[in-house]
Amino acid sequence: MKIVCVFFVSFVCLLEKFADGKKSPNIVFIVSDDYGFRDIGYHGAEFATPNLDKLAADGVKLENYYVQPICSPTRSQLMTGRYQIHTGLQHSIIWPSQPYGVPLDDPTMADFLRGQGYSTHAVGKWHLGLYKKEHTPLHRGFDSFYGYWTGGEDYYKYYVCDRFHNRTIRDLSASGFLLPGQINNQQDVEWCGYDLRDGNEPVTTMNGTYSTHLYTRKSIELIEKASSSKQPLFLYLAYQAVHSPMEAPDKYIKPYSFIKNKYRRIYAGMVSAMDEGIGNITAALKQNGLWEDTILIFTTDNGGQILAGGNNWPLRGYKRTLWEGGMRGVGFVSGPALGRSGQISKELMHVSDWLPTVADMVGSKLNSSWKPDGENQWPMISKGKRSARSQILHNIDIWTPLKGNRLYNNTFDNRVRAAVRVGDYKLITGDPGDDRWIPPPHEEIDLMTSKEKVTDPADTKNLWLFNVRKDPSEVIDLSLTMPEKVVELLAVLATYNATAVPPNYPPSDPNCDPKLHGGYWGPWE
Ligand SMILES: *[C@@H]1O[C@H](CO)[C@@H](O)[C@H](O)[C@H]1NC(C)=O
Ligand SMILES: *[C@@H]1O[C@H](CO)[C@@H](O)[C@H](O)[C@H]1NC(C)=O
Ligand SMILES: *[C@@H]1O[C@H](CO)[C@@H](O)[C@H](O)[C@H]1NC(C)=O
Ligand SMILES: *[C@@H]1O[C@H](CO)[C@@H](O)[C@H](O)[C@H]1NC(C)=O
Ligand SMILES: *[C@@H]1O[C@H](CO)[C@@H](O)[C@H](O)[C@H]1NC(C)=O
Numbered sequence: 001m002k003i004v005c006v007f008f009v010s011f012v013c014l015l016e017k018f019a020d021g022k023k024s025p026n027i028v029f030i031v032s033d034d035y036g037f038r039d040i041g042y043h044g045a046e047f048a049t050p051n052l053d054k055l056a057a058d059g060v061k062l063e064n065y066y067v068q069p070i071c072s073p074t075r076s077q078l079m080t081g082r083y084q085i086h087t088g089l090q091h092s093i094i095w096p097s098q099p100y101g102v103p104l105d106d107p108t109m110a111d112f113l114r115g116q117g118y119s120t121h122a123v124g125k126w127h128l129g130l131y132k133k134e135h136t137p138l139h140r141g142f143d144s145f146y147g148y149w150t151g152g153e154d155y156y157k158y159y160v161c162d163r164f165h166n167r168t169i170r171d172l173s174a175s176g177f178l179l180p181g182q183i184n185n186q187q188d189v190e191w192c193g194y195d196l197r198d199g200n201e202p203v204t205t206m207n208g209t210y211s212t213h214l215y216t217r218k219s220i221e222l223i224e225k226a227s228s229s230k231q232p233l234f235l236y237l238a239y240q241a242v243h244s245p246m247e248a249p250d251k252y253i254k255p256y257s258f259i260k261n262k263y264r265r266i267y268a269g270m271v272s273a274m275d276e277g278i279g280n281i282t283a284a285l286k287q288n289g290l291w292e293d294t295i296l297i298f299t300t301d302n303g304g305q306i307l308a309g310g311n312n313w314p315l316r317g318y319k320r321t322l323w324e325g326g327m328r329g330v331g332f333v334s335g336p337a338l339g340r341s342g343q344i345s346k347e348l349m350h351v352s353d354w355l356p357t358v359a360d361m362v363g364s365k366l367n368s369s370w371k372p373d374g375e376n377q378w379p380m381i382s383k384g385k386r387s388a389r390s391q392i393l394h395n396i397d398i399w400t401p402l403k404g405n406r407l408y409n410n411t412f413d414n415r416v417r418a419a420v421r422v423g424d425y426k427l428i429t430g431d432p433g434d435d436r437w438i439p440p441p442h443e444e445i446d447l448m449t450s451k452e453k454v455t456d457p458a459d460t461k462n463l464w465l466f467n468v469r470k471d472p473s474e475v476i477d478l479s480l481t482m483p484e485k486v487v488e489l490l491a492v493l494a495t496y497n498a499t500a501v502p503p504n505y506p507p508s509d510p511n512c513d514p515k516l517h518g519g520y521w522g523p524w525e
């Protein structure tokens, strides 16, 4: 019967599933924004995450799990299973004013699950394209959407500004997103608008409601509706939390008055609100009789932003960097339908694996419309099998300015920003970003600076090799002692690079101006 499912229209599969009397599992896929590796109870956070800890303890903790260093790239890979070098998203995020998105010929996880008979719902952050309506959620496989299309905004006002971007402008602002008046350069244009929608319709009535409460409530409404539906539920809940701006209701921050660092204290409150929301969602799934048939997946989208309260200690670097602190993610799978509990997986997994993994989870396969770079990790997660992958292309970005000198001819150019994992080894080339180790503020440990910087004041170093299994903090650079390994991994990068499409990162389009579109960020083409 499986073969029938692969080759014939999806309702045949549906009939088969209902005939078996076995409904496909509900999938609740929760993405947290900028949630640091250190910032969950079971990784040693100094604040409490009881609901996340309980869910993770009742399921499989993914402890060798990688995402991408920034937002749109991770979310694009989650949705399409495709590496950035194959979608043009190598360089950066999708800024609100830029006319591009995830390519429309790459269908999404929601397209797939809809084809499997699921009702598909997205709540919270989108950030996969908005300049044309074809890029927005209802055109990308979702039956409903409630949330925002840009990448970040005020948690109460649902309002955000942007300025001009092009590939020659380096975006170094801490938060990435601008609140009114945060433009530093007076000559910059500033475009500002609201961003909250129910489906395609602007929402005007939520001013003053904290987004973690709003997105939790909307998710619970969907769960209540799903309880009387024959269709299995796919709920993609992408919380705004815990990205900057630093905002949380006082009651969540109060218990953390012992945290002296202000950003860290507010961040603790933001995490607490999210943890409570996830507790409420789990309770709603139970009250509505869905929990027994549910698989809950939790993931961050990238490493914590140390400039906005996040932390990744003892990993090196942070959000936006190719160090482990930028990419090694918090993630777990839980829920009774998983059938495993109390497990810690040290098997290698990557965010691009979710699409093929979910396909197997629902007992189906991807047809040729999907060309994932990810691997099916369902046997690993559900049965404790070995990982289906031993390599990860972390990224190749030919548009970040070259750094240092070329050391090897006739292979990958090590001045280019790139990183690849092969087995236990990770090679980093070019400019990977801030290379410090940053302990949580309360731990009063001096910031370690990299030894190389001390011996290389010009900072032209552009090649590192680590055994990440033995040395997850990336302290011991092996690039000089293992030159044959370096050459081997450069060749792997060259092979990936040969399959790359050119980066797509168009300059901002002044037609984006929300003033021209009723005050809201939305399609202008
Ligand atoms: C793959 O499945 C989708 C629906 O899930 C369908 O729209 C599409 O036509 C299929 N593509 C091929 C090549 O079979
Ligand atoms: C990028 O923007 C800057 C500032 O507006 C401008 O000076 C520069 O010419 C632009 N470069 C490109 C390639 O568009
Ligand atoms: C939202 O509420 C704030 C604070 O009460 C107020 O300053 C602002 O004007 C309101 N915005 C809208 C669009 O109503
Ligand atoms: C969780 O539910 C409680 C009780 O209804 C409510 O007071 C609280 O605001 C909810 N939390 C979130 C984050 O939605
Ligand atoms: C690489 O090629 C350049 C130009 O042909 C040459 O000058 C340089 O010595 C070569 N470098 C190595 C490491 O072989």
Ligand SMILES: *[C@@H]1O[C@H](CO)[C@@H](O)[C@H](O)[C@H]1NC(C)=O
Residues within 6 Å of the ligand: 411, 412, 413, 414, 416, 494, 497, 498, 500
């Ligand atoms: C990557 O591939 C592109 C396109 O084929 C090529 O122009 C470029 O030189 C390659 N870069 C490296 C670092 O190998």
